[in-house]
Amino acid sequence: MYGLISQALEDYVRRGFGERAWNEVRGRAGFGEEDLFVSMESYPDELTFRLVQAATEVLHQSAAQVLEAFGEHWVLYTAQEGYGEMLSMFGTSLQEFLVNLDNLHSHVALTFPDLRPPSFEVERIPGAAQSLLLHYRSERTGLAPMVVGLLRGLGKRFSQEIRVQRLERGAADDHDVFRIDIIETTGAPRG
Ligand code: HEM
Numbered sequence: 001m002y003g004l005i006s007q008a009l010e011d012y013v014r015r016g017f018g019e020r021a022w023n024e025v026r027g028r029a030g031f032g033e034e035d036l037f038v039s040m041e042s043y044p045d046e047l048t049f050r051l052v053q054a055a056t057e058v059l060h061q062s063a064a065q066v067l068e069a070f071g072e073h074w075v076l077y078t079a080q081e082g083y084g085e086m087l088s089m090f091g092t093s094l095q096e097f098l099v100n101l102d103n104l105h106s107h108v109a110l111t112f113p114d115l116r117p118p119s120f121e122v123e124r125i126p127g128a129a130q131s132l133l134l135h136y137r138s139e140r141t142g143l144a145p146m147v148v149g150l151l152r153g154l155g156k157r158f159s160q161e162i163r164v165q166r167l168e169r170g171a172a173d174d175h176d177v178f179r180i181d182i183i184e185t186t187g188a189p190r191g
């Protein structure tokens with residue numbers, strides 16, 4: 001995955017747990033101080049997953065906890081790293097944004113040519129205007145908890161209080177589905 005992801009993970013650990021925690025995560029994952037991730041460079045997924053694994057050990061959290069918290073942080077991080085305008089371009093509400101997510105990643109792919117993005121599909125629930133099903137497809141496994149965090153982060157960004165539920169996955173299902181209920185919209189979206 002692109003270095004931007006690892007940099008965001010570093011930022012999450014540093015801000016939340018301090019420099020020392022990050023140094024330990026980096027060390028346990030087998031990287032030295034001089035090993036820097038470049039945001040626009042693509043690395044084997046295994047390197048990114050090594051960082052996540054090390055973070056679970058250092059922070060005493062499960063992989064699901066780390067990925068969920070990281071997903072929430074990602075929304076803030078990308079906004080700070082110059083992608084805020086892009087986030088604003090693709091919707092003014094969570095619902096609209098989710099419908100446009102694949103377009104967002106296609107747009108990202110213009111500058112990240114080796115991008116292997118996930119794909120999202122919104123399914124309306126008849127009779128439930130404030131609820132929707134989100135289908136998430138990825139060539140990677142294990143990242144569904146990150147999607148839960150991403151959705152929470154987006155809810156905050158759009159000032160929408162939401163409930164997110166990952167639906168039970170049957171043996172025959174080839175992808176994850178999330179149910180999102182919009183409880184309340186409290187204000188204007190953050191710019
Ligand atoms: C402007 C904001 C964003 C940028 C610049 C961005 C960029 C990226 C990049 C570079 C990757 C790594 C993929 C690779 O290297 O092959 C990625 C993965 C991913 N992105 Fe985005 N993204 C953005 C917003 C979002 C949002 C809002 C979501 C919300 C659901 C999202 C969902 C994901 C997921 C789940 C992955 C993990 C890869 C996978 O599932 O296979 N992204 N994105």
